[in-house]
Amino acid sequence: MFSFFKKKKEEKKEELEINEVVEQELPKEEEPSNSIEETYANPVEVKEEKKGFFAKALEKTFGNIKSVIPQRKEKIAFDDIEEMLIEADMEYEIIEKAMDGLPEEITRKQLRHRLVMLFEHAPDVDLTNLPKPFVRLIIGVNGAGKTTTIAKLANKTKKEGKSVILGAGDTFRAAAIEQLSTWAEKIDVPIIKTKQGHDASAVAYDTISSAVARNIDNVIIDTAGRLQTQQNLNNELKKIVKVCGKAYEGAPHQKLMILDGTQGNSAIAQAKAFNEIVGVDGIIVTKLDGTAKGGALFSISNQLELPIFYVGVGEKQDDLIEFSPDDFVDSLLDEIYTPEEK
Numbered sequence: 585m586f587s588f589f590k591k592k593k594e595e596k597k598e599e600l601e602i603n604e605v606v607e608q609e610l611p612k613e614e615e616p617s618n619s620i621e622e623t624y625a626n627p628v629e630v631k632e633e634k635k636g637f638f639a640k641a642l643e644k645t646f647g648n649i650k651s652v653i654p655q656r657k658e659k660i661a662f663d664d665i666e667e668m669l670i671e672a673d674m675e676y677e678i679i680e681k682a683m684d685g686l687p688e689e690i691t692r693k694q695l696r697h698r699l700v701m702l703f704e705h706a707p708d709v710d711l712t713n714l715p716k717p718f719v720r721l722i723i724g725v726n727g728a729g730k731t732t733t734i735a736k737l738a739n740k741t742k743k744e745g746k747s748v749i750l751g752a753g754d755t756f757r758a759a760a761i762e763q764l765s766t767w768a769e770k771i772d773v774p775i776i777k778t779k780q781g782h783d784a785s786a787v788a789y790d791t792i793s794s795a796v797a798r799n800i801d802n803v804i805i806d807t808a809g810r811l812q813t814q815q816n817l818n819n820e821l822k823k824i825v826k827v828c829g830k831a832y833e834g835a836p837h838q839k840l841m842i843l844d845g846t847q848g849n850s851a852i853a854q855a856k857a858f859n860e861i862v863g864v865d866g867i868i869v870t871k872l873d874g875t876a877k878g879g880a881l882f883s884i885s886n887q888l889e890l891p892i893f894y895v896g897v898g899e900k901q902d903d904l905i906e907f908s909p910d911d912f913v914d915s916l917l918d919e920i921y922t923p924e925e926k
């Protein structure tokens with residue numbers, strides 16, 4: 585195994601002229617944690633629990649909604665629904681699209697159908713048959729929550745009994761490397777890193793090579809959100825994507841865009857720019873707990889024609905919820921409609 589690793593390293597050094605990529609704190613053996621209870625969970629309970637998570641995360645958004653529709657009803661006036669969606673920071677163009685042709689008094693069922701439809705862009709990854717290693721590249725502007733989200737994803741992956749290795753690919757800022765290393769230590773996963781200013785694509789290459797050599801299931805690679813110029817950033821991201829493919833054919837399997845939920849709709853322009861550079865496969869919206877702009881999730885997914893995979897609902901490693909359009913919409917409708925008769 586070592587000779588394979590060494591050989592790969594030599595090839596890579598020649599090709600990319602990198603230096604001093606180091607591996608930190610590799611645990612002796614990957615020890616999958618037990619999460620068997622999920623296998624036996626009752627689907628109704630899981631749905632209620634997920635709805636509960638969304639309801640908690642959306643507290644601020646619901647506060648705004650309640651100011652428009654204070655009482656739960658069986659049918660709600662068209663104008664009230666429209667105003668509520670504006671209050672939740674859903675873009676007007678999307679509201680018009682969602683509500684086109686609905687009657688003056690709208691039932692829960694009618695609205696539910698329209699709102700769920702806005703998330704028509706389902707993930708196109710077969711999650712039951714993932715390549716090994718499954719390589720995810722994390723993209724987004726500084727401060728959006730990239731580092732924290734990488735830690736949350738790694739933590740989740742570990743809890744599911746899978747092994748994971750991180751690549752500290754934001755080599756532009758020393759603090760980014762340090763921050764990710766601290767998380768890696770905290771959740772006890774290996775990390776590949778280099779010094780500030782060194783080649784980020786070399787880190788990506790080494791992380792993937794290490795995963796292949798050590799039979800690790802998952803690779804999560806950080807990237808810079810800002811460089812000296814936009815052109816530099818474009819070039820770096822494109823190079824990382826290319827080099828991932830050289831390290832392991834087909835990688836990166838997912839390019840995930842991290843968007844700051846507190847920015848609401850203004851995050852869309854940012855995401856479009858990144859999408860043009862590398863082609864994003866899905867979105868993770870962070871800081872949903874700190875915003876009244878939860879309705880922006882509708883516009884984000886619909887406008888970008890991309891699925892939302894997860895939402896971040898806090899600063900801790902467990903504060904990541906798998907996004908489900910049905911549960912998200914249901915938790916919102918629970919606030920304004922009386923329960924449906926079974």
Ligand SMILES: Nc1nc2c(ncn2[C@@H]2O[C@H](COP(=O)(O)OP(=O)(O)OP(=O)(O)O)[C@@H](O)[C@H]2O)c(=O)[nH]1
Binds near residue numbers: 760763895903
């Ligand atoms: N409330 C809340 N805070 C979050 C969430 N995700 C990240 N944060 C916080 O947002 C801040 C920025 O997060 P980072 O993970 O450092 O963001 P980054 O994109 O890596 O940014 P840089 O480190 O500046 O490159 C930190 O204070 C995080 O704790 C979330 O889901 N909810």
